[in-house]
Amino acid sequence: MLIASGVLLTPSLIPSVQAQALPNLGDTEREELSPAMERRLGEQIMRQIRRNRDYLDDAPTQEYLNNLGNDLLAVRPEARGEAQYDYFFFVVRDPMLNAFALPGGFIGTHTGLILAAQNESEVAGVMAHEIGHVAQRHIARMLGKQRQDMLIPLAGMILGALAASSSPNAGVGIMMGSQGLAMQRQLNFSREAEREADRIGLDIMRDAGYETSGMINFFGRLQQATRGYNDSMPAYLRSHPLTTERIADIQARTRDQPYRQRADGFDFPVIQARVRVLQTNSAQGLFEAEEVFKRQVQQNTRTAIVAGNYGLAMVALRRGAPDRAQTFIDQARAVLKDGAPKTGNAALTSLAIEVRLAARQANEAVAEAEIARKQFPLSRGMALQYADALMAANRADDAVSFLRDQTSLYRSEPQLYDRLAKGYAAQGRQALQHMALAENYALRGSLPAAIDQLGIARRAPDATFYDQSIIDAREREMKAQRMEELQREKDGTL
Incomplete structure (x- = not known):
């Protein structure tokens, strides 16, 4: 390539x-x-x-x-x-x-x-x-x-x-x-x-x-x-x-195809605004992005006003000013209210949850996230944010229950196991914490680290007989996978 x-x-x-x-x-x-x-x-x-x-x-x-x-x-x-x-x-x-x-x-x-x-x-x-x-x-x-x-x-x-x-x-x-x-x-x-x-x-x-x-x-x-x-x-x-x-x-x-005009909705300009902020890591880049968003807000189109306010909220959040970011989100939502699809805008909803969490408004973040889960039931990002909001609200039991259900449905998402490990840690369940970390590392392609986590889980004082059985089975599987990896590396093949 x-x-x-x-x-x-x-x-x-x-x-x-x-x-x-x-x-x-x-x-x-x-x-x-x-x-x-x-x-x-x-x-x-x-x-x-x-x-x-x-x-x-x-x-x-x-x-x-x-x-x-x-x-x-x-x-x-x-x-x-x-x-x-x-x-x-x-x-x-x-x-x-x-x-x-x-x-x-x-x-x-x-x-x-x-x-x-x-x-x-x-x-x-x-x-x-x-x-x-x-x-x-x-x-x-x-x-x-x-x-x-x-x-x-x-x-x-x-x-x-x-x-x-x-x-x-x-x-x-x-x-x-x-x-x-x-x-x-x-x-x-x-x-x-x-x-x-x-x-x-x-x-x-x-x-x-x-x-x-x-x-x-x-x-x-x-x-x-x-x-x-x-x-x-x-x-x-x-x-x-x-x-x-x-x-x-x-x-x-x-040339011979009929002309087809397709009007963009709010999703594309909003994502463009998000990418403009995420692309830069410098104060100067953030300032330049802010100037672009200010010019957008001044344009007489709904999409430009929504995208501009969204971008300004992103900039404010990056600068550590969640209250100011919330003001821009409210302005974007006010314009979006009468012209957006009934399901709303996913990126704007996600940013609203992010701002609530940054402002340490955990209960408000949970409320936003619960609405978001109903609006966007297939969004994996919303599911992760819901778990984050529950943890921020000191609802570790609810977070663990939710994440266990999620890992049974989406077994290949390492982010779920990472958050599940944090939930178990908040509950003081050491064995389960390290077992979840092992799955997280394995899904990210780091089998040696995953095997190490299983070893720590085995030695945890709260590891039950059932936990030990799961640990032994997963360790055998991971070690076999690791041997296959090493053999492929030795042979120079996939």
Whole structure:
């Protein structure tokens, strides 16, 4: 995966096919990189990306992108492939205009791209393009006849490209350590692969009800932006540029389609405001964001006023002024009241809970969170905030009861086990606390730490016979998984 005209995309060296038919791969390619192996590679890379400080682990932003991505996938379910990939869309804190696809259905977007988009259709166009790369399994098809031991260097190459956006020297070091230079020729994108992803993306956008002109407009601005890039980036981080021919091809495909105008709701501008604040870590950046929000509030449109007040509330919260943040939230809600969907705005509701917690208004936070759970029953972020509010209100028993139910339904969410451990700690239940921490570490890919936590749980004075039985069983499972990991590392395979 390399930077192609400002967008990180999945590599390919394969011929073009029609977007309407997502082909299956031949037996030879399946033998080398099956869909299950492709997913495992993506998960391995994601475990490392999640440890990066620029990985934006922000529930409202992730939920917005995943809702948008799943809307796109709903009109093209075959894009999930025979393995039925559960796509995951995430954000990386970086001002560059980038997006990238990883094997197995993981798609990342840089904060800079979200901020540069002028409407939701432009973001949808980039995401649909990346879905096209995953749907065509470009990495699998590129590596179809390569040995499996080339996959680990590929992971290093991808991580190196990410690191290089903020620290070129660090990126080079990672890639050289992963034999990235040896794979350079294989990682260059073919123009046919890009056109293929363009065609699939356009079809997905059109069927999902987005403006296909969004892809054209955004790629055009992307082309303008890349002209200003200097040559300091190493040559092996660059791939085929976004060509004029590609843009012309997209225009030709949309020329005969009826124009479709799609008005954005409140969700996109609000998330843009949130990302603008989350992208910066400096006082100057916060000041510049505040100026943008002040100008938005002065505009005579409801969406701009709501987004501007939301952003100002975010700035106030970052500056440690929750009371001032609450004032801006109230102003945003007053404007939103008559024009928003009945379910409200998820990001604004989440921020309201966050502000209540920061102001140490625990009971008010619980009340906000209880309403939010009814409005957004599928929101995982709201569920976590509800648990946080219960803990802040010194309702550890209620929090533990709620979290135990949640972990039975969502077994793969480490955040639930992290909060459950805190709940057990508040109750003084040491064995259960460390058992929950073990599950948290295991889900985050740190099996040695998980096994250590099980050892601590075994020695806890309140560990019952039943607890000991669970600990013994989980320890055997985790040690077996760890042995498999070590064997794969030794063999240089997935």
